[in-house]
Amino acid sequence: TAALYNSTWQLIDATGNPFGPPIEFSFSAYIPTTPTPTTPPTPVATATPEQLEELGYGFEIFGCEYINTEWRCTVRLWPYGGAGGPYTMLVLDQPGGQATEFRGPWPAIYFAQARRCAAYNQEVRVIDDGSATDMSRHLYIDPDNYIEGGCTLP
Numbered sequence: 001t002a003a004l005y006n007s008t009w010q011l012i013d014a015t016g017n018p019f020g021p022p023i024e025f026s027f028s029a030y031i032p033t034t035p036t037p038t039t040p041p042t043p044v045a046t047a048t049p050e051q052l053e054e055l056g057y058g059f060e061i062f063g064c065e066y067i068n069t070e071w072r073c074t075v076r077l078w079p080y081g082g083a084g085g086p087y088t089m090l091v092l093d094q095p096g097g098q099a100t101e102f103r104g105p106w107p108a109i110y111f112a113q114a115r116r117c118a119a120y121n122q123e124v125r126v127i128d129d130g131s132a133t134d135m136s137r138h139l140y141i142d143p144d145n146y147i148e149g150g151c152t153l154p
Contacts, residue, residue, distance in 0.1 A: 003029050021032070053081040055135045057089065058128050061112075064146040069116050071143045078107040083130030090125040091139070112141050117151035119143070 006026045011019045057079050064073040080086040090099035091110060102108035114120040120143075125136040144150040 003031055005029065038078055048084055052083060052131055052133070054132050055082040055126055055128050055131070056080055056137075057124060058106075059139060061141060061146055062142065066116060066140075066147070066152070067113075072111055072113040072148055073120075073143075075110045075112050076107040076125070076137070077102065077110055079126045080129070082128030082133050084128075086129050086150060088127040090127070092125065094121040112139070114141075114143070116153060117143065118137060127132070 002102060004026065005028075006024070008023065009023045011023070016037065017101045057077060059078075060076040061073050062128070065073075077089055079085065079089055085104075087104065087106070089102040089108060091102075092099045100110065102110070112120045112122075120141040121138055123136050124139045125134060127134040
């Protein structure tokens, strides 16, 4: 689109009197049309996250026996759920909050041990690197339930 601009100017002297004939200006200017915006690209749909299975661990207790003033059971541990691993399992059974660590292959074999007639109660933490999630719950073993004849003092 073109636009025409007209303007008339008059020169004046120091006393304010017109000096010479009026000067006429005329010019055309091209005003481009505003471009119609383009449709933005359709965003790529993000996949709906998979529903993860609840993270947890299973265990099996066997081979319990008395050893002097203590008892010991063999515990088979395995993680499950989350994104399917790789997993790390920590049994927080060491002094100062340290842990016995397992990184597979699964199942892992652990020896739970406590004073004679006392229950074993330690936290087990499972970490799933695949989903960046973790969980923990206590592993509780009452020797009366696993040693034939229940608790006996030495």
